[in-house]
Amino acid sequence: xxxxxxxxxxxxxxxxxxxxxxxxxxxxxxxxxxxxxxxxxxxxxxxxxxxxxxxxxxxxxxxxxxxxxxxxxxxxxxxxxxxxxxxxxxxxxxxxxxxxxxxxxxxxxxxxxxxxxxxxxxxxxxxxxxxxxxxxxxxxxxxxxxxxxxxxxxxxxxxxxxxxxxxxxxxxxxxxxxxxxxxxxxxxxxxxxxxxxxxxxxxxxxxxxxxxxxxxxxxxxxxxxxxxxxxxxxxxxxxxxxx
Numbered sequence: 001x002x003x004x005x006x007x008x009x010x011x012x013x014x015x016x017x018x019x020x021x022x023x024x025x026x027x028x029x030x031x032x033x034x035x036x037x038x039x040x041x042x043x044x045x046x047x048x049x050x051x052x053x054x055x056x057x058x059x060x061x062x063x064x065x066x067x068x069x070x071x072x073x074x075x076x077x078x079x080x081x082x083x084x085x086x087x088x089x090x091x092x093x094x095x096x097x098x099x100x101x102x103x104x105x106x107x108x109x110x111x112x113x114x115x116x117x118x119x120x121x122x123x124x125x126x127x128x129x130x131x132x133x134x135x136x137x138x139x140x141x142x143x144x145x146x147x148x149x150x151x152x153x154x155x156x157x158x159x160x161x162x163x164x165x166x167x168x169x170x171x172x173x174x175x176x177x178x179x180x181x182x183x184x185x186x187x188x189x190x191x192x193x194x195x196x197x198x199x200x201x202x203x204x205x206x207x208x209x210x211x212x213x214x215x216x217x218x219x220x221x222x223x224x225x226x227x228x229x230x231x232x233x234x235x236x237x238x239x240x241x242x243x
Contacts, residue, residue: 013043040064047079074103081171083124185242
């Protein structure tokens with residue numbers, strides 16, 4: 001790790017000791033400060049007690065399984081914005097999509113190479129959140145709220161409301177919504193969204209973008225199957241309605 005890079009902290013949640021220790025060793029060699037656990041309940045306690053830069057989470061945990069842990073993390077204010085890299089032995093695409101829909105940022109299927117894991121871990125934390133680095137969107141002056149019909153996105157508080165209802169979003173969901181809502185009527189290709197929201201250097205696919213948009217619609221649209229705020233531009237990408 002370059003001397004100029006700050007120390008990064010990671011919580012590794014894996015019940016197989018050999019895998020957990022191998023992952024921890026290689027992350028430590030890469031300059032990470034590593035906290036380990038093989039228990040889902042303890043993982044929640046640790047994540048609520050201490051801010052981490054990344055959580056690496058195995059899905060197949062005994063007792064409190066990884067998917068339950070992930071959903072709980074995304075509901076908790078202290079950890080809802082922390083990038084999560086899933087480890088899964090399941091090769092079924094539906095399991096991977098479910099993990100992404102539940103709030104994960106990336107996943108690796110076992111068996112995996114530790115060099116790839118370290119690369120993905122670095123990529124997930126290399127850049128600040130897009131909302132902190134992107135140009136101020138149209139309609140948002142000096143960090144003031146962006147309005148899109150009944151939707152209000154407040155970048156200063158990182159909060160979202162629809163009418164009187166407050167909506168809880170993950171970090172990526174917020175960044176994507178802020179970008180689209182700040183540019184109503186402007187079409188963003190999936191590739192452009194990867195660049196603006198993920199910084200363009202993570203293992204993000206078009207399917208990941210579609211999954212993130214689906215999650216957003218479920219949270220902010222009155223009828224997610226007939227969206228009126230976040231619109232699909234077939235063959236191109238997505239845009240916020242010009243309302």
